[in-house]
Amino acid sequence: MLSGVGAPTMTAMSAFPGMARHPDRLLPAEPGVRVIARRLYESVRDLPIISPHGHVDAGLLADNLPFPDPAALFVTPDHYVTRLLHASGVALDDLGVGRGPLPRDESRQVWRRLCENLPAFRGTAVRYWLESELAEVFGVDERPSAKTADAIYDQVVACLAMDTFRPRALFERFGIEVLATTDDPCDDLAAHAALAADPSFTGRVLPAFRPDRYLESARPGWAAAVARLGEVAGVDTGSYRGWVAAMERRRAYFARHGATSTDHSHDDVSTEPLTAGEAERVYRAALAGSATPAQSVALRRHMLLEMARMSCDDGLVMMLHPSVRRGHHGPTLAAFGPDTGHDIPVRAEFTDALRPLLERFGTHPNLRLVLFTLDETTFSRELAPLAGFYPSVYLGAPWWFLDAPDAVLRFRAAVTETAGFTRTAGFIDDARAFCSIPVRHDMSRRLDSGFLARLVAEHRLDEDEAHEVVSDLVTGRPRVVFGL
Amino acid sequence: MLSGVGAPTMTAMSAFPGMARHPDRLLPAEPGVRVIARRLYESVRDLPIISPHGHVDAGLLADNLPFPDPAALFVTPDHYVTRLLHASGVALDDLGVGRGPLPRDESRQVWRRLCENLPAFRGTAVRYWLESELAEVFGVDERPSAKTADAIYDQVVACLAMDTFRPRALFERFGIEVLATTDDPCDDLAAHAALAADPSFTGRVLPAFRPDRYLESARPGWAAAVARLGEVAGVDTGSYRGWVAAMERRRAYFARHGATSTDHSHDDVSTEPLTAGEAERVYRAALAGSATPAQSVALRRHMLLEMARMSCDDGLVMMLHPSVRRGHHGPTLAAFGPDTGHDIPVRAEFTDALRPLLERFGTHPNLRLVLFTLDETTFSRELAPLAGFYPSVYLGAPWWFLDAPDAVLRFRAAVTETAGFTRTAGFIDDARAFCSIPVRHDMSRRLDSGFLARLVAEHRLDEDEAHEVVSDLVTGRPRVVFGL
Amino acid sequence: MLSGVGAPTMTAMSAFPGMARHPDRLLPAEPGVRVIARRLYESVRDLPIISPHGHVDAGLLADNLPFPDPAALFVTPDHYVTRLLHASGVALDDLGVGRGPLPRDESRQVWRRLCENLPAFRGTAVRYWLESELAEVFGVDERPSAKTADAIYDQVVACLAMDTFRPRALFERFGIEVLATTDDPCDDLAAHAALAADPSFTGRVLPAFRPDRYLESARPGWAAAVARLGEVAGVDTGSYRGWVAAMERRRAYFARHGATSTDHSHDDVSTEPLTAGEAERVYRAALAGSATPAQSVALRRHMLLEMARMSCDDGLVMMLHPSVRRGHHGPTLAAFGPDTGHDIPVRAEFTDALRPLLERFGTHPNLRLVLFTLDETTFSRELAPLAGFYPSVYLGAPWWFLDAPDAVLRFRAAVTETAGFTRTAGFIDDARAFCSIPVRHDMSRRLDSGFLARLVAEHRLDEDEAHEVVSDLVTGRPRVVFGL
Incomplete structure (x- = not known):
């Protein structure tokens, strides 16, 4: 993965004595298991990086300025x-x-x-x-x-x-095959287009559709945001029907620029339909500033269901990242803005919340729904059973606070016995820090190798099977699940 | 356990090279722990199977037709x-x-x-x-x-x-000593009676009383069901008192046919008493189709409490299997019926829900209450503390999605430090697939041996004690807890 | 820790063959990890005991009568x-x-x-x-x-x-440097004063302020309790302002007697402000016996917030031990009183409940808030993220049912990857049984050594760092967090 031009090779670990960059780092300590894990890891260490979800700015690569x-x-x-x-x-x-x-x-x-x-x-x-x-x-x-x-x-x-440390050089050295960004529906995706049109850049950098703020009608600025959405889409968003049409157009625009997915992060994943008339009424009330908080929530839940319907129509994968209280510390939010370290998870619930969506679209051949959680209790209780029945449901990789060695192993232990490996979506780095991408993917490969090695050592899986699984997790699953 | 006539012996593992039927399968990988685990496992490997709860049809054995x-x-x-x-x-x-x-x-x-x-x-x-x-x-x-x-x-x-693969031959080869089935209160238990009367069949096949649908007055068909219950019991179930009397008679009928337990699976385990007058009024309203959903729930919670009271009277063990959303995907339920793979767990709560029951009957010498859960969070938080105080409360084995190697070890790790081993009910296979019974029991013996071996290796238990414990878990606990 | 005068030495393990007092007990079984764990443990084994929270009676040491x-x-x-x-x-x-x-x-x-x-x-x-x-x-x-x-x-x-087994002799032999007790705000702390004044006793025995019952206005006896509080404090507690003043005075009294902390255990940790007028009205209604249950809860939540404000003012560390249903079995409570084994945990929630407190005081330089839980689900979901942002928040040691080997390791695994080690408060024994203090601290040292050894063996931490961490956990953290 890091064996590109000019990179310090990963095998030359003796060069980093003080940092304990040990070749067996993160692998299980028990020597018999470690030997198996090492074989598994070595078989996937140099596979390309597929990154179906993250927060790197496409402009970084388009501009290719030094960090x-x-x-x-x-x-x-x-x-x-x-x-x-x-x-x-x-x-x-x-x-x-x-x-x-x-x-x-x-x-x-x-x-x-x-x-x-x-x-x-x-x-x-x-x-x-x-x-x-x-x-x-x-x-x-x-x-x-x-x-x-x-x-x-x-x-x-x-x-x-040095030029070898500019973003595009690192992109190549890291062995990134596909990198998805996260973008506002109104984004013109100029940076993506520029990269796609540039013959000197051979990587794939794809947008992803993140419409959260257009679904949160109680938040300040929502009316202005949907008005702008309407302008960009060339549709009057003064009605709910207009909002739907604008969303559909922007999704199509994203798809034409290579997007294969959408991403949604709200307080919960409840999906509850309104009638067409109710949706229209509540939407207009929200625009007029007269919707109650409960109505705004109901509208968002209806809109999320609508988004699932669109995914059935246009095939964009739907990612859900729910149940975090954003900006927990008001004074810090006011002074420093969002994403400043005080987003705190709360309990999540999927079984009842997603039922309306899954009863409608759960067996639709076009739907792929990737579920993420920060509430580990849902892994064995809700997520694995859901992914173990619905062909549309995939388990997202451990996310955020849970993207760490012990948490990743807890995730695998919690979901595998019910949902196996094929119902998981492969590793997703969700990275903001560009240079962390290769080490995060490498960490994931090490941990999955270690997990599989334990199953082999306990005679629950044959080693040839474990080799197939680990390779599938690294490149097979993300390609299949995200249509890459 | 599988060393019956004509069976491939379990020790001849070299005969299955491609399947990795390794003699140490499921035992811990660490060699020192594995050696201890092997000794523990070998001491219980060939003990008879006691299966106090499952879903095999008694007719299968009564008819003894080939599969x-x-x-x-x-x-x-x-x-x-x-x-x-x-x-x-x-x-x-x-x-x-x-x-x-x-x-x-x-x-x-x-x-x-x-x-x-x-x-x-x-x-x-x-x-x-x-x-x-x-x-x-x-x-x-x-x-x-x-x-x-x-x-x-x-x-x-x-x-x-071959005749050696007919149900009774397998029953004997599997080493099954007792097998409990799950039966409707209106069942005449003819198959059980036939087996008991057949001198050529020496196994014990016992019914268990599963009255769920008679407690769910909001479900379609409830009124007809309780009418039929009345007929079978020879009691008019037009009143709540009649319903109680009919239940008592059918429980007695089951007990005469060898039953030692009842089983209940509802959305929750809340137990809240109504006054005699309220119960009667709500029951009649339900029969008339005029009860509200809330009243139906209240009636079920009162009825569950009534069932606990009956258990104190007649000594039938009360099993609770709560908190699964059954038939999550409506279209599949409509097309293929229940038990088709889309029952999805939800959060469970025992501490407050069971308090009314436990305040009344929790120290009653006749009550044995076996609690199951699909919500692992309740193991250390609620179930172990409850079983660690109330002499009536036992922890059921990890159930359904949790009856798997890592989940079983998580269960033992979560409950043992608070409730020890004696407050658990021993292994319960809950099997529908007859041929899975011996491998499920074998799996449980291996996992408990591995868990105990770790405690021994960490000097938290002496090995002679671990031998006593593992044997008690295999045959002692189920005999004691289920009165077998 | 136990190497005092006349004590059987801990290293002479061969003297206890039947008890398996093995020198490596509780350390990981894998030999490579165990070797590292042993080195870590040996480096902290003999450090003094700092016990910032427990339930030993100061009178035990003041009187020094034989057990x-x-x-x-x-x-x-x-x-x-x-x-x-x-x-x-x-x-x-x-x-x-x-x-x-x-x-x-x-x-x-x-x-x-x-x-x-x-x-x-x-x-x-x-x-x-x-x-x-x-x-x-x-x-x-x-x-x-x-x-x-x-x-x-x-x-x-x-x-x-024997005199060598009297409380003070054991205190010295156990190597206790500081022992905090738990005391009613009305306590005159005479025993503490006597110990402090006694030149023959060199240990530190400090009170801690536990005002629970003065915050629970719906409980029988509350009015009498706050009246008595007023008398002891020399303030009229007929008004809410008086209650606040009385609390402040008693806290100051405790602080003068060496207290560095307060402790609070309620059904939840919700902290929701009332206006000054509301607080006054509800308080007076509660005194008059006319407050509704909801008002009593609201008053308690306001009072808890007030307590946090006082901690900012006087620097007393605030410990929260929430979410246990006390006296679950009414008949046992009536016959034998509280603390008789039937306190059963329920779900806990911190993210939303503490938000009002943390928005006000979470970054106050004087506040130290130590959070405990019996609901393991909150470790990774809520507590580690909170302690990983708010400088005032520390994670308390695994408490009560969770103060056991596997649970302690689950705690470390659940919180470390998000919050590291410095955001935890060090070991807290919470002991009632005096003789259990040294073995509890020893257990904690063994378990932390084992946890750290695994990180070292997996090349996630260098061994020199692990030595610093384990020492900090044993004496550094408690001294810093509790101001000892």
């Missing part, structure tokens, strides 16, 4: 990182959050704050990713600390100045 | 199997679901569909059971696949034609 | 023990529950009942603690059973008669 600096690359925009620094007593302001590009001195200062506070990250996935990126992408062979912060900063800066 | 064919034996009636085939894109119709006996050609076709799709079952308990049954009961030594499907089909057909 | 007898020491007052005996069919009355000091004959009888029923405790933490205490504190080298009960009883009695 600015280590703070911007590893700290400031990454709420996984700033979160735990904030908990450790570092003010978000001192990390440059919400302030755009930082002067070089301040960037170095921000980087130092991370390095000094690295002990707070011990045992977290963030720390694993960070060290892996530094070692494998930038050739750093020292553990970040107050003492090493400046030297590492300088080394990364030196790398970033 | 029809591999599709009927392994696929069509087994919603564990058809479920995942359906998710993999095979229509239920193409599996013969809901269509009675299949012509030989079609049966072979159904069997092929399973074999071709076996990769979808990798890592599931179903696949483990299937291979184990084929290997251990039918001597099949190849992994099912498109290529081997026909040969395996023919081999199983050839077996089924 | 009465084995039943009083190990059985009667310990609901962890009587609970499972009760479930096993032993009446609470036959264990002396609720009856004060027992005559010697009856005490011996109670002790025998425990020994006879020890198999019911196999695999539980209670059994581990019991055997550890007997072996390490009293030098007992036989497994308790019907056969050994009398001899062990006599051996413990003989020990208890």
Whole structure:
């Protein structure tokens, strides 16, 4: 995966003694199981990366400008990182959050704050990713600390100045075959079009349709947003029918630009139909500002059902990422904006919430519904049983807080016995940090290899089967599920 | 357990090279723990099977006809199997679901569909059971696949034609000591009586009292059902008092035919008393079709409490299997009937729901209440604390989706530290597929041996104690808890 | 930890062959991981005990009388023990529950009942603690059973008669540096003052402020309690303002006596502000007996928020132990009182419930909020994300039913990947049984060592880092979090 031009090779681990970039990292400790896991991992280590969902900006690759600096690359925009620094007593302001590009001195200062506070990250996935990126992408062979912060900063800066560390060069070196972005329905997808039209860039960068804010009629700015949607789509969104038509047109626009999926993240996944008349009435009330909160919720649930219907029609995969209380700390939200580390999960429920959708479309041949959760209790109780019956339902990879070694293994242990492997959607990195993409995929390959190795060692699966499974998880499932 | 006349012996594992019927299957991979686990397992491997709860039809043994064919034996009636085939894109119709006996050609076709799709079952308990049954009961030594499907089909057909593969012969070969069935309160239990009266059959086949539909007054057909109940019991069920008397009589009838338990599966386990007057009024309203949905639920909760009271009186063990949304996919339910793979669990709650019951009867010397769940969160939070105080409460074995290797180990890890082993009810196979009974019990013995071996290896239990525990789990607990 | 004067040394394990007091007990079975775990454990084994929360009576140490007898020491007052005996069919009355000091004959009888029923405790933490205490504190080298009960009883009695087994001697031998008790706001803390003033006692015994009953206005006796609170504080508690002032005064009194924390255990942790006028009105209605149940709950939620505000002002750490249904079995509660083994957990929720508190005070530099739960589902879903952002939030150690080997490892696995180690509060024994304190702390050190060893073996943490972490968990975190 990282064996591109100019990359430090992953097998030359002896070059990183202080960082414990051990070739067997994340594999099970028991020697007999580890030997099997190593064989499985080696069979998929160098397969291309397929990334059907993430948050990298297509403009990054279209413009292909050098990455600015280590703070911007590893700290400031990454709420996984700033979160735990904030908990450790570092003010978000001192990390440059919400302030755009930082002067070089301040960037170095921000980087130092991370390095000094690295002990707070011990045992977290963030720390694993960070060290892996530094070692494998930038050739750093020292553990970040107050003492090493400046030297590492300088080394990364030196790398970033090289053409081989520009986004497109890394894209190629990382072995990325497909990368999906996440985009607003009103986006003109110019960056995607530019990349597709550029003969010097051979990767696939696809948009994904993320219409959340157009479904949340109680939020400030909704009326203006749907008005703009109407303009962009060339449809009057003054009626619910117009809203539907505008959505359909923009989905078609996205599909023409290569999109294969939509993504939805609301407080819950309830899908409850309104009659055509009710939908129209509530929609207009919402536009007029006279809808009650309950009506707004009802409208969103109806709209989500409508989106599933559209997926049956146009074949776009429907991803659901529900049940997070966004912007939990109001004062931080006000000062620093969203995605600043205080989105906190709540209980999720799928069985009853999705029933109206699944009764209508659950066996539709065109529907593929990929379900994500931050509530692990739903893995064995709801998600695996649903994916184990409905041909449309796939289990998304462990997401966000759960995209970490032990959580990933809990996910596999919780769902496999009911739903097997084929009902899961393969690894999805959901990454914002571009350089974390290869290490996240590598982590996933290691963990799935370890999980399968245990099944082999316990004589629950033959090793030839495990080889087929791990390869299918890495490239087969995402290609099938996301139509790539 | 399988060492009966004519059976392939379980120790001759070298005869099944392609199937990995390894003698250490399901035991922990760590060699030191495995050695202990093996010793524990060997000490219980050949103990008789006690099956206090399942769904085998007593008529199967009374009639003792040959099993029809591999599709009927392994696929069509087994919603564990058809479920995942359906998710993999095979229509239920193409599996013969809901269509009675299949012509030989079609049966072979159904069997092929399973074999071709076996990769979808990798890592599931179903696949483990299937291979184990084929290997251990039918001597099949190849992994099912498109290529081997026909040969395996023919081999199983050839077996089924032999007298040694008729139900009673298998019953004996499997080493079944007691088998409980699940029966409607109106059932005349003729098959049970015939078996009991037959001097050539020495096994015990006992009925269990499953009155669910008589408690669900909002369901279609309830009024007719309770009318029929009245007829069978010789009591007028036009009043609630009559309903109670009819239930009591039928329970006594079941007890005279050997029953030691009742089984209840409703949306929840809430038990809330009505006054005598309210109960009577709501019951009559339900009969008249004028009860509200809320009243019907209230009536069911009162009736469940009444059932607990009856258990105190007549000593029948009360099993509760709550919190599954049955028939989640309406169109499939309409076309193929219930138990066709789309029952999906929901959250369960026991602490508050059972409080009225436990405050009344929780310390009654005659009550034994066995609690099952598909919501793993209740294991450590509610079920173990309840069973750790109330002498009447026992923890049922991991059920349905949770009757699988990793889930079983999670169950033991979740409950043992609070409730120990004696508050669990021993293994319960809940099987519909007759030939899966021995492999399910064998799986349970292996898993409990592995769990105990870890405690021994971690010096949390001495090995002599572990031997006592594993033996108690296999035969001691079920005999004590179910009065067998 | 146990290497005090006259104590059987912990390393002389060969002296306890029948008890399997193995030096590697509770460490992971895999030999490679165990070697690392042993090194980590040995580095913290002898560190002093810091106990920031528990239920030992300060008078025990102030009076320094000999412990009465084995039943009083190990059985009667310990609901962890009587609970499972009760479930096993032993009446609470036959264990002396609720009856004060027992005559010697009856005490011996109670002790025998425990020994006879020890198999019911196999695999539980209670059994581990019991055997550890007997072996390490009293030098007992036989497994308790019907056969050994009398001899062990006599051996413990003989020990208890010795001055070296009086509370203060054990306190010193156990290596306790700080011990916090749990006290009513009206307590005069005379015992604490006496200990502090006694030059012959060098340990620190600190009170903690537990005001639960003054917040539960719907409970019988509340009005009298707040009246008494007013008297003790010298403030008229006839108004809500008076209640607040009284609380503030008593907190200050506690702080002057060394308290560093408060503790709160209610049905939930909801914190919802009332206006000053509403609070006053509802409070007066509650005093007048005319508040509705909903108003009482609203008042409690407002009061809890007020308590958080006070913590910001006076710096007392706020502990929350929510979501247990206390006294689940009414008849037992009536006959034997509270804390008799039938407190049963229910679902917990933190994300929404604590939001009002955290929006107000979550980033206040003076607030430290330690959250405990009996609902494991909240570990990864809510608690780790909260502690991973809010600098005020710390994760309490696994509590009560979850303070057991497998549950502790599940806790670490569930929270570490999101919140690391520094956001956890270190071990908290919550002990009522004085002699269980050292074995509980020792258990925690073993388990954390084992958890860290696995991370090292999987190359997720370097061993030098693991050494820093385990030491920080044992003494660093509790000192920092509880200001000790």
